[in-house]
Amino acid sequence: xxxxxxxxxxxxxxxxxxxxxxxxxxxxxxxxxxxxxxxxxxxxxxxxxxxxxxxxxxxxxxxxxxxxxxxxxxxxxxxxxxxxxxxxxxxxxxxxxxxxxxxxxxxxxxxxxxxxxxxxxxxxxxxxxxxxxxxxxxxxxxxxxxxxxxxxxxxxxxxxxxxxxxxxxxxxxxxxxxxxxxxxxxxxxxxxxxxxxxxxxxxxxxxxxxxxxxxxxxxxxxxxxxxxxxxxxxxxxxxxxxxxxxxxxxxxxxxxxxxxxxxxxxxxxxxxxxxxxxxxxxxxxxxxxxxxxxxxxxxxxxxxxxxxxxxxxxxxxxxxxxxxxxxxxxxxxxxxxxxxxxxxxxxxxxxxxxxxxxxxxxxxxxxxxxxxxxxxxxxxxxxxxxxxxxxxxxxxxxxxxxxxxxxxxxxxxxxxxxxxxxxxxxxxxxxxxxxxxxxxxxxxxxxxxxxxxxxxxxxxxxxxxxxxxxxxxxxxxxxxxxxxxxxxxxxxxxxxxxxxxxxxxxxxxxxxxxxxxxxxxxxxxxxxxxxxxxxxxxxxxxxxxxxxxxxxxxxxx
RNA sequence: GCCCCCGUAGCUCAGUGGAUAGAGCAAUGGAUUCCUAAUCCAUGUGCCGCAAGUUCGAUUCUUGCCGGGGGCACCA
Numbered sequence: 145x146x147x148x149x150x151x152x153x154x155x156x157x158x159x160x161x162x163x164x165x166x167x168x169x170x171x172x173x174x175x176x177x178x179x180x181x182x183x184x185x186x187x188x189x190x191x192x193x194x195x196x197x198x199x200x201x202x203x204x205x206x207x208x209x210x211x212x213x214x215x216x217x218x219x220x221x222x223x224x225x226x227x228x229x230x231x232x233x234x235x236x237x238x239x240x241x242x243x244x245x246x247x248x249x250x251x252x253x254x255x256x257x258x259x260x261x262x263x264x265x266x267x268x269x270x271x272x273x274x275x276x277x278x279x280x281x282x283x284x285x286x287x288x289x290x291x292x293x294x295x296x297x298x299x300x301x302x303x304x305x306x307x308x309x310x311x312x313x314x315x316x317x318x319x320x321x322x323x324x325x326x327x328x329x330x331x332x333x334x335x336x337x338x339x340x341x342x343x344x345x346x347x348x349x350x351x352x353x354x355x356x357x358x359x360x361x362x363x364x365x366x367x368x369x370x371x372x373x374x375x376x377x378x379x380x381x382x383x384x385x386x387x388x389x390x391x392x393x394x395x396x397x398x399x400x401x402x403x404x405x406x407x408x409x410x411x412x413x414x415x416x417x418x419x420x421x422x423x424x425x426x427x428x429x430x431x432x433x434x435x436x437x438x439x440x441x442x443x444x445x446x447x448x449x450x451x452x453x454x455x456x457x458x459x460x461x462x463x464x465x466x467x468x469x470x471x472x473x474x475x476x477x478x479x480x481x482x483x484x485x486x487x488x489x490x491x492x493x494x495x496x497x498x499x500x501x502x503x504x505x506x507x508x509x510x511x512x513x514x515x516x517x518x519x520x521x522x523x524x525x526x527x528x529x530x531x532x533x534x535x536x537x538x539x540x541x542x543x544x545x546x547x548x549x550x551x552x553x554x555x556x557x558x559x560x561x562x563x564x565x566x567x568x569x570x571x572x573x574x575x576x577x578x579x580x581x582x583x584x585x586x587x588x589x590x591x592x593x594x595x596x597x598x599x600x601x602x603x604x605x606x607x608x609x610x611x612x613x614x615x616x617x618x619x620x621x622x623x624x625x626x627x628x629x630x631x632x633x634x635x636x637x638x639x640x641x642x643x644x645x646x647x648x649x650x651x652x653x654x655x656x657x658x659x660x661x662x663x664x665x666x667x668x669x670x671x672x673x674x675x676x677x678x679x680x681x682x683x684x685x686x687x688x689x690x691x692x693x694x695x696x697x698x699x700x701x
Numbered sequence: 702g703c704c705c706c707c708g709u710a711g712c713u714c715a716g717u718g719g720a721u722a723g724a725g726c727a728a729u730g731g732a733u734u735c736c737u738a739a740u741c742c743a744u745g746u747g748c749c750g751c752a753a754g755u756u757c758g759a760u761u762c763u764u765g766c767c768g769g770g771g772g773c774a775c776c777a
């Protein structure tokens with residue numbers, strides 16, 4: 145509908161100019177939007193105000209000239225008005241919305257999909273938690289956001305890869321090995337003090353036990369470093385398996401798991417550093433190798449190789465990101481926790497230095513913290529190592545759908561209160577069920593309609609659909625017509641919560657309709673067929689939106 | 702001190718230059734012999750943190766200030 149009006153306006157502009165009514169043939173992009181207030185019409189444009197200066201005319205006069213030159217070939221416009229400081233409002237014939245229903249049915253799962261991203265390769269990297277412990281709730285939010293953003297981009301025609309970067313190298317992994325080793329020794333009677341920097345969780349002890357079962361006490365006779373390495377490898381592998389399975393239970397599946405260790409094994413980190421040296425991007429100071437990130441806007445230079453010869457994580461991160469672009473991705477999205485924001489300038493510097501346009505080709509989504517609550521009071525989230533609520537616990541308690549939906553209910557830059565009690569509630573308070581309930585309700589109505597033999601198939605019937613005249617019915621269609629642009633905005637801004645909000649408002653509109661009007665009526669078969677066609681469309685849009693969020697659409701609840 | 706995010710109704714938050722700023726929760730009262738009450742309807746609340754600037758027009762963009770959170774290692 146919006147494009148049709150836009151074309152009408154464009155044509156009117158041309159016609160008016162040719163007729164000499166408008167002096168200038170220059171005009172800004174024509175913006176058409178749905179006003180917030182119903183009395184302002186179905187669609188509105190500010191073009192008259194925006195053009196006032198160029199045309200050297202009063203906005204209201206321009207608006208009138210436009211109205212005089214509009215040709216409504218399809219007869220979709222019921223009336224127009226000039227309002228406020230110069231808005232041009234369009235009121236659409238209610239029946240002009242009806243063909244949109246057909247479009248929704250025809251496109252179905254692809255309704256709202258587009259080709260705007262065609263030919264552009266995106267990589268979305270998210271979660272990427274170190275395999276040193278299980279995922280916690282914060283990772284869950286990052287997973288939901290990253291996964292949904294990737295889904296939405298894919299839906300908009302982008303070629304998208306979902307990737308998890310495994311930090312399976314470096315100091316943290318060694319610390320992990322050491323933690324397990326110490327627990328292992330303790331199991332064999334060699335008590336040692338457990339260092340504060342080691343991982344405290346019980347899962348470390350469990351793995352030490354597994355190693356003891358597997359290796360007996362043989363590790364004690366091995367050289368310390370080798371034994372620690374064995375522990376580290378085993379532990380990291382087990383933890384990673386756990387992470388993978390927790391994510392699978394959460395509905396998140398990656399296209400690729402990328403190992404940091406492999407970057408080292410394949411010499412890519414070394415190669416990157418050599419190239420940087422050659423290009424004079426780095427210098428030595430106090431025994432360490434520094435990358436001149438300040439040349440690219442960072443506030444201080446950063447170490448890539450420490451005095452002891454070890455590379456920093458930054459070094460491998462640079463190699464990793466270069467590798468991403470070498471793999472042919474046009475744009476790279478990293479989903480990070482908000483506490484990593486200080487890392488952005490140096491990463492941007494590295495990307496800029498490697499020849500990419502970091503502002504266009506690199507985007508970081510900083511996801512804010514999750515405040516885990518239980519009945520309004522903070523649920524155990526001690527910062528003490530080893531005490532945290534895991535993603536698995538949350539998913540087991542409230543379910544995957546509720547967790548995913550609620551993680552996507554806020555803008556990712558807004559801190560999120562996640563109340564376990566609310567998430568479990570099967571009431572109005574819980575927006576997940578509110579939306580899913582629409583799907584279940586409609587499924588039930590359709591099933592009943594088929595059972596009673598009121599319809600045999602759901603299909604476009606001109607005379608049936610024409611009976612959809614209630615304001616709530618036209619309102620539902622108008623709302624659904626806005627879904628594609630919601631998806632588009634969601635993709636453009638990388639903001640999944642727009643879908644969430646859309647679904648909630650569509651659900652509200654449907655529930656209200658349902659309570660006011662009956663879909664199935666035995667004595668009005670044609671009206672029943674029309675209404676079934678309408679609600680079936682609603683069901684498709686709900687299912688479509690939920691799938692972008694990674695939430696299921698149940699037939700029964 | 703520097704950097705990032707936030708500041709909108711009692712609470713939690715939508716609203717990326719438009720008209721009279723919205724929703725949920727909480728509160729009160731109502732609705733179901735009938736397609737799923739996990740639902741709906743009614744009742745009201747605002748110095749959009751403050752102040753300048755840009756603009757025909759600012760909750761939205763810029764700058765400064767105030768308040769809250771987070772980050773500022775040869776840590777990850």
